[in-house]
Amino acid sequence: MSPSPPPTAAESSAAASGNAAANSLAAPAWPLNPSQPHGLGLPFPGLPFPDGHRLRGCEVAVADLVQTGQLFYQRGWSVGTSSNYSVIIDRQPLELLVTASGMHKGRLRADDFVRINDQGRPVLPDQPKSSAETMLHVVAAQKLPNIGCVLHTHSVWATILGDKFFHRGHVPIHGFEMLKGLDGITTHETNYELRIFENTQDIPVLADEVGRWLDECLAAGGPGPHGYLIRKHGLYTWGKDVAEAQRHIEIYEFLLECVGRQLLMT
Numbered sequence: 216m217s218p219s220p221p222p223t224a225a226e227s228s229a230a231a232s233g234n235a236a237a238n239s240l241a242a243p244a245w246p247l248n249p250s251q252p253h254g255l256g257l258p259f260p261g262l263p264f265p266d267g268h269r270l271r272g273c274e275v276a277v278a279d280l281v282q283t284g285q286l287f288y289q290r291g292w293s294v295g296t297s298s299n300y301s302v303i304i305d306r307q308p309l310e311l312l313v314t315a316s317g318m319h320k321g322r323l324r325a326d327d328f329v330r331i332n333d334q335g336r337p338v339l340p341d342q343p344k345s346s347a348e349t350m351l352h353v354v355a356a357q358k359l360p361n362i363g364c365v366l367h368t369h370s371v372w373a374t375i376l377g378d379k380f381f382h383r384g385h386v387p388i389h390g391f392e393m394l395k396g397l398d399g400i401t402t403h404e405t406n407y408e409l410r411i412f413e414n415t416q417d418i419p420v421l422a423d424e425v426g427r428w429l430d431e432c433l434a435a436g437g438p439g440p441h442g443y444l445i446r447k448h449g450l451y452t453w454g455k456d457v458a459e460a461q462r463h464i465e466i467y468e469f470l471l472e473c474v475g476r477q478l479l480m481t
């Protein structure tokens with residue numbers, strides 16, 4: 216293979232100006248990309264936390280989840296006070312940072328989070344109440360040792376398809392290129408089954424059921440599990456970090472909308 220000729224002066228100039236443009240586009244603006252080091256001290260109210268604050272040291276996780284709420288609210292996946300998010304901040308012993316109960320996800324503030332243990336209880340006094348579904352985050356963290364974040368959304372498509380396909384136990388998804396956005400899936404020909412659980416209001420019972428299903432999935436091998444639906448309620452998914460969990464939400468939401476819209480067309 217012959218080497219490429221050296222660039223002309225005009226090409227060099229164009230490349231340089233292109234890089235300059237790319238660099239200026241890449242200049243950080245709040246909110247930053249998740250899971251990237253956040254420039255603490257940026258004009259974001261409440262960060263960094265002062266010494267002695269109950270969330271001191273959790274600034275990156277807080278910033279990532281605040282940004283997640285803004286993004287998902289804008290997409291209509293976390294409207295009002297629905298949804299909850301967590302980051303696993305320690306494993307020995309298990310500790311999660313979880314959204315506090317009843318907070319509007321598009322307007323999360325730095326203080327709207329709780330540090331909880333493997334029982335779903337606050338690890339420090341004087342914290343706000345954690346989400347009612349906290350144990351669904353805990354069971355995912357316990358069963359899946361490689362994940363770092365759990366995200367739960369209440370989109371329209373997840374809500375209605377979880378009911379439409381409940382009698383089958385899963386939403387069948389097949390043939391879509393976007394399936395490859397789920398970790399470990401390498402072909403659109405995958406026959407994907409997105410599990411659906413009944414929307415019991417008994418969260419400990421549901422957490423046990425989800426835990427047994429996760430055990431079965433892990434024993435069966437293969438990619439995933441990546442997430443599940445709760446009937447007439449919403450979607451749970453996770454990832455090795457906030458970025459991957461966000462991606463899984465995006466992929467699932469895209470796939471669910473494809474399935475739903477196809478049903479409307481036939």
Ligand SMILES: [Zn+2]
Binds near residue numbers: 297
């Ligand atoms: Zn929910």
